[in-house]
Amino acid sequence: MPERVLRAMDRPVIDHRGPEFGELVRGLLPDVATVFGATTGKPILYPSSGTGAWEAALVNTLAPGDRVLAFDIGHFSVGFAQAARNLGFQVDEVPLRWGQGVSADIVEERLKSDRGTPPFKAVLVVHNETSTGVASDIGTIRQAIDRAGHDALLIVDTVSSLGSIDFRFDDWRVDVALTGSQKGLMLPPGMAFLCVGPRALDASERGGSPRNFFDWQPILKDNAAGFFPYTPATLLLFGLRAALDMLFEEGLDNVFERHRRLAEAARAAVRAWDLQILCEDPQRYSNSLTAVVMPDRFHSDDVVRRAQERFNLALGVGLTRIKGRVFRIGHLGALNELELL
Structure with a gap:
């Protein structure tokens, strides 16, 4: 905020x-x-x-x-x-x-x-x-x-x-x-x-x-x-x-472009980690958050907890049917490149 x-x-x-x-x-x-x-x-x-x-x-x-x-x-x-x-x-x-x-x-x-x-x-x-x-x-x-x-x-x-x-x-x-x-x-x-x-x-x-x-x-x-x-x-x-x-003041078009740019950066990081993005169609990728699928041998809540404890970083947990399989990276609102990194 x-x-x-x-x-x-x-x-x-x-x-x-x-x-x-x-x-x-x-x-x-x-x-x-x-x-x-x-x-x-x-x-x-x-x-x-x-x-x-x-x-x-x-x-x-x-x-x-x-x-x-x-x-x-x-x-x-x-x-x-x-x-x-x-x-x-x-x-x-x-x-x-x-x-x-x-x-x-x-x-x-x-x-x-x-x-x-x-x-x-x-x-x-x-x-x-x-x-x-x-x-x-x-x-x-x-x-x-x-x-x-x-x-x-x-x-x-x-x-x-x-x-x-x-x-x-x-x-x-x-x-x-x-x-x-x-x-x-x-x-x-x-x-x-x-x-x-x-x-x-x-x-x-x-x-x-x-x-x-x-x-x-x-x-x-x-x-x-x-x-x-x-x-x-x-x-x-x-x-x-x-x-x-x-x-x-930023301009709504500029706001949307900033979100697109930061979302692309987040998705590039996920690919570099060799992890899967839950969204199946790249045309439908969200520019406000990315849901990341964990390999079967990992529980995504462990990643969320570790990020909080070690880095004071809040990630979103998987909800209901995908609980334990997915964590979510939010990249929306008042966010810039440095904060995303």
Whole structure:
């Protein structure tokens, strides 16, 4: 986390109903939309996590019993699908190997063959699967939905991609995108962000599921004046202001290029160690993290522990099905060449 962001939050808490706070929020909202690549989408902020953002995206756009299409490509894509089940939606989950992304062909095939009752109301995709280091191509997935002639909403998890990997809400005609504060936005955990397009807003206004805290309508109403219908994470919003300023000062295209360059360096190191990258398709390599497969005779958690004990270096463990087989190198956020080395 950058020192500049920490210092921005090191301040007295102000009145979240006062004029200074309203001015802060009115400046933040359009800048959050810019990071999403949105001019048509409405940014919505919660004091929550990415898991809360999943729920907000689902309950505002889907009615109980609605069907969604999801893809099992890693720990977090499975979690997204399970959240939909837990909330009362029917989930058709396509199993794929962990190390693969969501292909446009599979999306098109599933939507063209959709004869269910009701038809799919949404397609759930994790842009950058944090457990496997695989980035799916959202632009081609949108094209696949169009070719299928299907009306399903496109709901995209960008938790480990936004602010690190190019994301184009408008260009790809995403209906809902969601993220958390603790990765590319360089903040502590504790905030969830959504960008909501016109079709999703219309679905929310016409129905959705029972909801209270996550309801978009009162938030959008209060946001017009720079306020929220709940107590916001006040100090995190000051940190957000500093983080957005840093992204814009560097330039988003330069931010994405820096992440690409550092990711290539990390992958070159993995190859030099004669280890395998979990992501099967080089075109789908994540530029925010790399998942590394250990030889069978080693347990990856031992590598993670040794790195912490000997070098004070934090690596990510393998999750659920790939626990013990994989460790993960994060190369996102406020990172430069020296820090990566």
